[in-house]
Amino acid sequence: MSVWHGAQARRRTAVALAAVSLAVSLTACGGTDDDGKSGADSSSSAPAADKSKAEDQGKDDGPTVPDTSKTLATINGSDGFQFVIHTAARDSGGFLTVTGTIKNTASSAQSVPIRWNGSEQQIKQTGRSLAGMTLIDKAGKKRYYVLRDTDGYPLTTTGVTRLDAGAGVAFFAQFPAPPSSTTQVDLQLPLMPTATIEIS
Structure with missing residues (x-):
């Protein structure tokens, strides 16, 4: 009887060791996170997080919201449109970006005047924009036009066709920067009065 009981005890010990080994193997391969989810579930959610991060990095960080703490000029048109110019800043790339708010x-x-697009044939084909805006450097006797990208689209706010009563929309327009000695330029837009603005 003692031999039989000894063999049975050894078998139980072997089964217990096998179970422990299997549990350790499963923990190493899958495991659980703090929420009790399996390791496989945690890893399957990683690509979604990476995708979300990539989409965030791909968002346009262009100048869509101007710094409204300053006002360089206020331009009032006869039809009720008002341009409030907030900034005219140079950057290290040799550009000058003008930002502001269009108000009705x-x-x-x-309806926004189509003449704000400018009169160039190529610009007319790219849709509604503020490509008709220009800067005049009176000291240097030069006129600066809104820059274009490689496809001919103007580097300015586009798609504004109508404004409700009392509504406003932020805008930007990017130009070649005048020489560093130029500290003031005249801003011109079709159908609107000319305004002199300071360059920062």
């Missing part, structure tokens, strides 16, 4: 001060909705 009229009591009813208004």
Whole structure:
């Protein structure tokens, strides 16, 4: 009897060791995270997180929201449109970016004048924009136009066709930077009065 009981005890010990070994192997391969999810589930969620991060990095960080703490000039048109110019800043790449807000001060909705697009044939084909805006360096006797990308699209706010009464929309326009000695330029837009702005 003692021999039989000894053999049975050894078998139980072997089964227990095998179970422990299997559990350790499963823990090493899969495991669980702090929420009790298996390792396989955790790894399958990683690509989604990476995709979300990539999408965030791919978002356009262009100048869509101007710094409204300053006002360089306020331009009032006869049709109720108002341009408030907030900044005219140089950057290290040799560009000058003008930012501001277009407001409709009229009591009813208004369509944006198509002449703000400019008169160039190529610009007319790229849709509504502020490509008709220009800067005049009176000291250097030069006129600067809104820059274009490699496909001919203007580097300015696009797609604004109508503004409700009292509504406003932020805008930007990018130009070649005048010489560093130029500290003031005149901003011109079709159908609007000319305004002199300081370059920072």
